[in-house]
Amino acid sequence: MPGIEIKSSMDSRYLQPTAIIDSDHATIRRYADETVEGIGDDTKAKAVRLYYRVRDEIWYDPYTPFYRPEHYRASFILLRKRGFCVPKASLLCALGRACGIPTRIGFATVRNHLATRQLIEYIGTDLFVYHGYVEFYLNGAWIKATPAFNKQLCQRHHVEPLEFDGTRDSIFQPHNSNNQRFMEYVADHGTFADVPVEEIVSAWKKAYGEDRMSHWIAEFEENQGVLNRNFFKEDVVKG
Numbered sequence: 001m002p003g004i005e006i007k008s009s010m011d012s013r014y015l016q017p018t019a020i021i022d023s024d025h026a027t028i029r030r031y032a033d034e035t036v037e038g039i040g041d042d043t044k045a046k047a048v049r050l051y052y053r054v055r056d057e058i059w060y061d062p063y064t065p066f067y068r069p070e071h072y073r074a075s076f077i078l079l080r081k082r083g084f085c086v087p088k089a090s091l092l093c094a095l096g097r098a099c100g101i102p103t104r105i106g107f108a109t110v111r112n113h114l115a116t117r118q119l120i121e122y123i124g125t126d127l128f129v130y131h132g133y134v135e136f137y138l139n140g141a142w143i144k145a146t147p148a149f150n151k152q153l154c155q156r157h158h159v160e161p162l163e164f165d166g167t168r169d170s171i172f173q174p175h176n177s178n179n180q181r182f183m184e185y186v187a188d189h190g191t192f193a194d195v196p197v198e199e200i201v202s203a204w205k206k207a208y209g210e211d212r213m214s215h216w217i218a219e220f221e222e223n224q225g226v227l228n229r230n231f232f233k234e235d236v237v238k239g
Contacts, residue, residue: 011102014103014193015102020072020073020074020197021090021097021195022073022094023096023098025074027079028078028094028095032099035049036050043139044138044139044167046099047096047099047101050092051134051145051147052164054092054147055149055150055162056151056152058088058091058147058150059081059082059232060088060114060149061083061084063227063231064080064084067216072086072195074090077090077091085146089147089148090105092145093105093134096136101137103135104135104142104192105134105193106132106189107130107133107200108186108188109128109129109185110186111126111128111183112126112184112237114148114154114157114183115128116237117234117237119231120237123208124208130203131148133146133148133171135191142191143166143167143170145164146162146170147164148162156236157236171185189203
């Protein structure tokens, strides 16, 4: 779908740091400056460069903590170099703001996803609630960008990596390279200036069950936030 034109003045919240989207953190600013070095004043080119760096340098990992604000903090994700869709979107959002680009975070519920047999068994469904993406304000319109899946992971799942040109929305691949159904957007949850952690956790409890959520949290607490699971080596779900 095309980017949505803004009819009113720009909301300054989309340029400001927050406790989670900490675009003023020294490591975020340094990483942003390094990424866009040499581009000059081309805002669209900066957004594109930031997108590809987050997409491929920060590996997609659904088995990372999710229940505290610090689990989504951009500087923490940059240090950890991995995370699922929402932490990666938080990082890209922070980098956009660090470069002076109005940037916000959005959420949708999707079916299927880039999943494995083990992950679907772990969460109990192929419905992924509060899948995260980013919107950059470029040339007078909000343009969607989804940096979740690094190219190495896409290749393993026979899906073309999601490209972004700063002009058209980049949200999902509807089919894999074998023309099999890949992803379907089920519900739109809107856009935010910050990561709504309580809202996400509440929606997950409703979708996946409180007992399952309590088990996940206990696992993370017992293992200091690191699970003995390697998503990259799990069994790919075939169309």
